[in-house]
Amino acid sequence: MAIKPKIKAEKLNLFYGDHHALHDIQLNIETNTIAALIGPSGCGKSTFLRTLNRMNDLIDNVRITGDVLVDGHNIYGGDSDVVSLRKRVGMVFQRPNPFPMSVYDNIAYGPRIHGTKKKAKLDEIVEHSLTQAALWDEVKDRLHKSALGLSGGQQQRLCIARLLAVEPDVLLMDEPTSALDPISTLKVEELTQTLKQQYTIIIVTHNMQQAARISDITSFFLNGYLVETDKTDKIFTNPNDQRTEDYITGRFG
Amino acid sequence: MNSRVTDKLATVYFWVSGIAIIALLAAFLIRILGDGIPHLSWHFLFGRPEEIVAGGGVGPQLFNSFYILFLSLLISVPIGVGAGVYLAVYAQKSKFTDLVRISVEVLSSVPSIVFGLFGFLLFANLLGLKFSILGGAATLSLLNLPVLVRVTEEAIRTVPESYWEASLALGSTKWQAIRKVLIPAALPTLITGITLVAGRALGESAILIYTAGLSVSRFFPDFNPLKMGETLSVHLWYIQAESLVPDAKNIAQGSAALLLIVVLVFNLLVGIPSRILQKRLTGGK
Numbered sequence: 107m108a109i110k111p112k113i114k115a116e117k118l119n120l121f122y123g124d125h126h127a128l129h130d131i132q133l134n135i136e137t138n139t140i141a142a143l144i145g146p147s148g149c150g151k152s153t154f155l156r157t158l159n160r161m162n163d164l165i166d167n168v169r170i171t172g173d174v175l176v177d178g179h180n181i182y183g184g185d186s187d188v189v190s191l192r193k194r195v196g197m198v199f200q201r202p203n204p205f206p207m208s209v210y211d212n213i214a215y216g217p218r219i220h221g222t223k224k225k226a227k228l229d230e231i232v233e234h235s236l237t238q239a240a241l242w243d244e245v246k247d248r249l250h251k252s253a254l255g256l257s258g259g260q261q262q263r264l265c266i267a268r269l270l271a272v273e274p275d276v277l278l279m280d281e282p283t284s285a286l287d288p289i290s291t292l293k294v295e296e297l298t299q300t301l302k303q304q305y306t307i308i309i310v311t312h313n314m315q316q317a318a319r320i321s322d323i324t325s326f327f328l329n330g331y332l333v334e335t336d337k338t339d340k341i342f343t344n345p346n347d348q349r350t351e352d353y354i355t356g357r358f359g
Numbered sequence: 360m361n362s363r364v365t366d367k368l369a370t371v372y373f374w375v376s377g378i379a380i381i382a383l384l385a386a387f388l389i390r391i392l393g394d395g396i397p398h399l400s401w402h403f404l405f406g407r408p409e410e411i412v413a414g415g416g417v418g419p420q421l422f423n424s425f426y427i428l429f430l431s432l433l434i435s436v437p438i439g440v441g442a443g444v445y446l447a448v449y450a451q452k453s454k455f456t457d458l459v460r461i462s463v464e465v466l467s468s469v470p471s472i473v474f475g476l477f478g479f480l481l482f483a484n485l486l487g488l489k490f491s492i493l494g495g496a497a498t499l500s501l502l503n504l505p506v507l508v509r510v511t512e513e514a515i516r517t518v519p520e521s522y523w524e525a526s527l528a529l530g531s532t533k534w535q536a537i538r539k540v541l542i543p544a545a546l547p548t549l550i551t552g553i554t555l556v557a558g559r560a561l562g563e564s565a566i567l568i569y570t571a572g573l574s575v576s577r578f579f580p581d582f583n584p585l586k587m588g589e590t591l592s593v594h595l596w597y598i599q600a601e602s603l604v605p606d607a608k609n610i611a612q613g614s615a616a617l618l619l620i621v622v623l624v625f626n627l628l629v630g631i632p633s634r635i636l637q638k639r640l641t642g643g644k
Binding site for chain 1 (some may be wrong): 519532
């Protein structure tokens with residue numbers, strides 16, 4: 107395997123105070139793949155996801171050991187800049203969280219804080235990002251109305267568009283469809299398939315059918331341990347570990 | 360007594376309490392405005408006060424009220440909002456921040472006359488500002504500061520955490536998230552808080568008796584902040600308590616009505632543009 111992984115976690119441990127939440131996580135994720143993280147609630151999959159763009163920094167009392175390499179660069183190294191990291195490794199949250207601004211200003215928010223001022227350029231980014239997120243046709247007539255007036259599914263695609271506008275390499279998605287109805291869920295899932303051409307996507311999901319439908323590789327987490335990672339087909343048909351088998355066949359979790 | 364009767368009684372009780380509040384306010388407004396409005400005239404509003412003879416106005420006092428208010432907000436809003444943002448965003452839970460919070464609570468319950476005496480000793484004497492508009496404004500800021508800190512902290516805390524996360528996850532700095540997301544989202548609450556503080560400041564007298572003095576400049580309007588600056592509410596006290604003019608009662612009644620109207624108009628004037636601003640920032644809803 108000569109290809110360098112896009113993301114590489116090396117002996118990653120995370121503690122909330124005294125609680126040891128992640129144990130020696132070891133994971134490689136290639137460029138232009140979709141990796142699904144599955145496991146029961148509290149298994150550490152969301153916590154792991156949030157280590158990849160250092161969102162855990164916002165929580166008091168979190169201690170991390172080990173390395174996370176993005177493009178070979180250790181994001182927990184002393185010279186690492188969290189602001190530029192988050193620009194490259196963006197995140198979509200469980201609940202759609204558009205800003206209380208117009209649709210246009212939501213999308214333009216990222217480019218603006220990163221220094222794009224020209225109206226023409228911003229217009230272009232807004233249209234492009236919304237088109238990429240399959241939302242343009244639904245909102246093009248109400249760009250300057252509040253984003254809070256959109257439906258939940260539209261809001262979530264807006265959040266994806268807002269993220270695409272800053273041109274990241276990696277998209278982290280933390281149960282992005284758990285608050286959405288089935289049709290909106292389907293739209294977001296379809297979206298991941300097109301975005302995969304350009305981005306590396308890591309998605310946490312409680313929905314195993316979703317993981318099976320959209321991902322290339324799947325990692326199964328349990329009690330803070332990464333039990334196994336393999337091709338999604340393999341995990342769902344013939345996993346190596348008995349615990350994985352028990353989980354996907356619904357014996358617990 | 361069965362529960363239906365109790366329920367009826369309770370309903371009546373709550374209605375009566377509500378009506379009592381309205382009646383109290385109505386009686387108060389009718390009395391103050393009824394007595395005062397007949398004395399209001401252009402001459403009263405913009406004329407200069409008299410010391411001995413009847414027919415004085417309150418022009419300089421009205422001007423000083425707003426000038427002192429403006430200066431005090433100029434001092435207290437940046438500091439108060441800054442400290443409030445610090446407590447809401449940066450401060451981790453620790454003994455130190457708890458202490459800061461308790462200090463703010465205690466400070467906001469200190470009687471204003473005590474602040475007045477403190478301001479008199481610090482600004483008027485020690486810093487040599489004497490009785491002046493600047494000394495009054497600075498002391499007034501001390502009174503407002505704790506309230507502003509609390510109002511800001513609470514306003515920022517009501518902004519959903521998810522906005523903050525969303526902004527940082529897009530690679531914004533903390534400052535960008537504060538300036539572009541948190542403060543705009545908190546703005547309506549913030550402005551309501553500042554308006555309340557300002558209303559209180561407009562009516563404050565105890566502090567200003569000690570620090571801004573009981574007299575006004577010979578010139579009108581006089582923007583020199585080192586001149587004495589009696590305000591309308593101080594004038595209201597002074598005219599009834601100390602003044603020699605024969606129409607003191609009329610002037611007091613007029614001043615009281617004017618003060619009420621001014622506070623009311625001020626609140627409306629601040630409230631309306633803030634709502635428009637909010638709408639523009641959020642793209643309406």
